[in-house]
Amino acid sequence: MRTSFAGPLLAAALLAPLMWVPDAPGDAPHPSARTAGRYGGESAQHGADAARTGGGDADRTAGAGPAAAPVPAAEKWTPPLSTRGRYVVDADGDRFKLKAGNWHGASGTWTGSGSPDEPADNHAGEKSDRMPLGLDRAPVGEIVEGFRDLGLNTVRLPFSNEMIHDERPVADASVAANPRLKGKTPLQVYDAAVEALTDAGFAVILNNHTNTTRWCCGVDGNERWNASRSTAEWEDDWLFMARRYRDNPRVAGADLYNEVRRSVLDDPNWGLGDGHDWFAASQHLGDRILQEANPDLLVIVEGINWTGVPVDGLPHGRPTLEPVRHLSHTLVRSGKLVYSAHFYDYTGPQHSGASGPGETSDPRYRDFGREELYDVLRRQALYVASEQDRHFTAPVWISEFGAGSREEAGSKQRAWFENFTDFLAETDADFAYWPLVGWQEQREENGWALLHWDSAGRRTSVLDGGDWRADAWRRLTGAQGRTGQVPPADRWSMLSPDHGDFVQSLRMRERPDWDEGARKAACPDDQRLAGLAHSGARGLCTDTGERGGLAAADGATEAVGDERHVGDEDWAPGYTKLQCAAGQFVTGYAVRGGTVSSALCAEAERELPGGGRAVRFGDGDDRPAEAKGGDFAHGHHKGQCADDEYAAGIAFTTRAGSSGGPEALLCRKLR
Numbered sequence: 001m002r003t004s005f006a007g008p009l010l011a012a013a014l015l016a017p018l019m020w021v022p023d024a025p026g027d028a029p030h031p032s033a034r035t036a037g038r039y040g041g042e043s044a045q046h047g048a049d050a051a052r053t054g055g056g057d058a059d060r061t062a063g064a065g066p067a068a069a070p071v072p073a074a075e076k077w078t079p080p081l082s083t084r085g086r087y088v089v090d091a092d093g094d095r096f097k098l099k100a101g102n103w104h105g106a107s108g109t110w111t112g113s114g115s116p117d118e119p120a121d122n123h124a125g126e127k128s129d130r131m132p133l134g135l136d137r138a139p140v141g142e143i144v145e146g147f148r149d150l151g152l153n154t155v156r157l158p159f160s161n162e163m164i165h166d167e168r169p170v171a172d173a174s175v176a177a178n179p180r181l182k183g184k185t186p187l188q189v190y191d192a193a194v195e196a197l198t199d200a201g202f203a204v205i206l207n208n209h210t211n212t213t214r215w216c217c218g219v220d221g222n223e224r225w226n227a228s229r230s231t232a233e234w235e236d237d238w239l240f241m242a243r244r245y246r247d248n249p250r251v252a253g254a255d256l257y258n259e260v261r262r263s264v265l266d267d268p269n270w271g272l273g274d275g276h277d278w279f280a281a282s283q284h285l286g287d288r289i290l291q292e293a294n295p296d297l298l299v300i301v302e303g304i305n306w307t308g309v310p311v312d313g314l315p316h317g318r319p320t321l322e323p324v325r326h327l328s329h330t331l332v333r334s335g336k337l338v339y340s341a342h343f344y345d346y347t348g349p350q351h352s353g354a355s356g357p358g359e360t361s362d363p364r365y366r367d368f369g370r371e372e373l374y375d376v377l378r379r380q381a382l383y384v385a386s387e388q389d390r391h392f393t394a395p396v397w398i399s400e401f402g403a404g405s406r407e408e409a410g411s412k413q414r415a416w417f418e419n420f421t422d423f424l425a426e427t428d429a430d431f432a433y434w435p436l437v438g439w440q441e442q443r444e445e446n447g448w449a450l451l452h453w454d455s456a457g458r459r460t461s462v463l464d465g466g467d468w469r470a471d472a473w474r475r476l477t478g479a480q481g482r483t484g485q486v487p488p489a490d491r492w493s494m495l496s497p498d499h500g501d502f503v504q505s506l507r508m509r510e511r512p513d514w515d516e517g518a519r520k521a522a523c524p525d526d527q528r529l530a531g532l533a534h535s536g537a538r539g540l541c542t543d544t545g546e547r548g549g550l551a552a553a554d555g556a557t558e559a560v561g562d563e564r565h566v567g568d569e570d571w572a573p574g575y576t577k578l579q580c581a582a583g584q585f586v587t588g589y590a591v592r593g594g595t596v597s598s599a600l601c602a603e604a605e606r607e608l609p610g611g612g613r614a615v616r617f618g619d620g621d622d623r624p625a626e627a628k629g630g631d632f633a634h635g636h637h638k639g640q641c642a643d644d645e646y647a648a649g650i651a652f653t654t655r656a657g658s659s660g661g662p663e664a665l666l667c668r669k670l671r
Contacts (some may be wrong), residue, residue: 108213273499522588533633595660
């Protein structure tokens with residue numbers, strides 16, 4: 001969201017005694033439990049409860065202009081969406097580039113001081129009343145038509161946790177151009193927006209933007225997913241939302257949380273295993289959504305937006321997606337992960353975006369020349385999509401960027417916007433502009449939006465003339481990129497049982513604990529184990545050479561904790577060998593401390609060759625020269641089977657001086 005993380009409020013907070021507490025949320029009730037029926041798998045009611053609100057005179061207040069024209073024909077695509085390598089694809093395997101914008105408002109616009117009911121106390125005067133912006137000024141169908149005119153096919157639709165629970169009807173004046181929405185709760189209005197968008201053919205990405213309905217994103221009680229509510233409540237809210245739109249296949253994704261950042265006292269982290277671990281929280285919730293609520297959704301994980309204290313000489317920075325290189329997500333359903341990042345001209349790799357108090361001497365993105373900017377963007381985010389066949393390879397969605405219109409932006413901002421949109425076009429990146437909707441009066445606009453409505457319902461667009469962003473926007477939306485069929489890509493996935501179980505097999509999650517008391521890791525059901533680290537317990541999974549998976553449907557699994565299946569050939573002399581039986585392959589493992597305690601063996605759907613070779617990695621890396629998958633255990637020795645092999649056993653030793661970690665793999669040919 002367009003705001004500075006470290007403004008005067010943050011500076012004052014960081015310099016004040018540590019007794020400082022962020023401002024309290026608004027005066028809206030925030031119940032700890034839903035009213036009866038809200039958790040009963042309730043779907044959005046397409047028609048009665050969430051009224052269909054296309055164009056037409058009935059949805060236009062008197063004197064507000066003509067009725068909205070029909071929305072132009074939608075881009076054809078077949079839900080659900082999934083991923084193949086760096087691309088998002090539809091159900092037919094065709095590229096679906098996320099050409100998107102943010103329709104904000106439902107997550108709140110109150111600035112945190114004064115009254116939420118006073119426009120002057122809301123961001124840029126945009127009093128949204130906990131709804132997508134503009135419904136007091138234009139019929140929802142006309143707003144959606146404007147999105148199509150901009151060349152978009154997807155809308156990121158922010159919401160707050162508070163909005164979900166808010167039972168107060170919206171004010172009649174707030175839906176003046178959409179009278180059928182009078183008397184609705186904010187969530188029911190959100191339903192209507194979802195319905196209007198998906199009826200028009202748009203993909204909708206649900207975005208948990210804030211905990212409270214307060215404008216984001218400073219020290220405001222919305223810094224983390226659990227800043228103003230518990231992680232359990234956050235997960236419950238997401239399962240509720242995922243189930244609510246489960247029957248609408250064009251609700252395509254779940255953007256788990258917006259701009260995770262430092263609070264006054266605490267940093268978020270990526271992999272420490274504590275209550276501020278964004279990697280662990282997003283991994284756990286993503287799995288739950290796919291397993292318990294809606295297996296068709298894309299799970300979208302944004303990098304960390306800010307850590308540290310923005311003072312020269314103290315550690316601080318904007319990690320974005322850089323930590324993904326060494327620790328990436330593996331979901332229980334392959335092909336559902338998308339990473340995202342935000343970039344604005346006034347922030348930087350180590351710049352919070354503050355001006356005045358809290359400002360550091362670090363360069364902002366607008367201070368970089370074109371090539372230097374490109375290098376920074378690749379390092380911080382786009383490497384995830386550009387480096388193929390890695391454990392982290394996934395689509396990267398730049399889900400927020402933007403610039404001021406008319407005279408708001410200076411020469412540096414304009415140059416940055418031109419360079420940034422050129423970068424998006426040249427890299428064929430998925431994107432979402434912030435924001436789509438704003439206010440205007442007498443053609444004087446209040447901000448960065450691409451579409452503005454005045455109080456009489458008249459619209460101006462970035463494409464109407466006189467807006468310096470228009471040419472860059474046309475180049476971006478009209479850029480030639482990959483289209484048509486995207487061939488299936490090999491999957492490479494990391495297993496990271498760093499702090500507990502990391503069982504990514506849905507089959508094994510439904511079966512009894514195969515090694516109680518140990519930390520267990522298992523590949524997704526369509527992958528097999530390809531590599532292990534000598535220490536640290538990391539593993540690598542793949543489906544290369546056997547797309548669709550090697551396991552027999554409903555096949556047996558066996559936890560092997562001894563040498564029961566070792567034959568006459570000793571492939572690792574002097575080591576304990578946990579070997580699968582003939583016709584089985586290794587799909588997981590368990591450790592106690594640093595010692596291997598079992599290999600998880602799965603029955604193959606076809607006959608597998610025997611024999612094989614030992615890959616030894618106790619004293620150094622033993623990976624094929626052409627090994628794919630990337631560094632799945634940074635800083636540790638690793639072993640890996642070749643692409644045309646499967647792992648059939650794990651060897652280790654607990655003799656003096658040894659850790660008991662994996663020392664060798666038995667690798668056998670797939671065919």
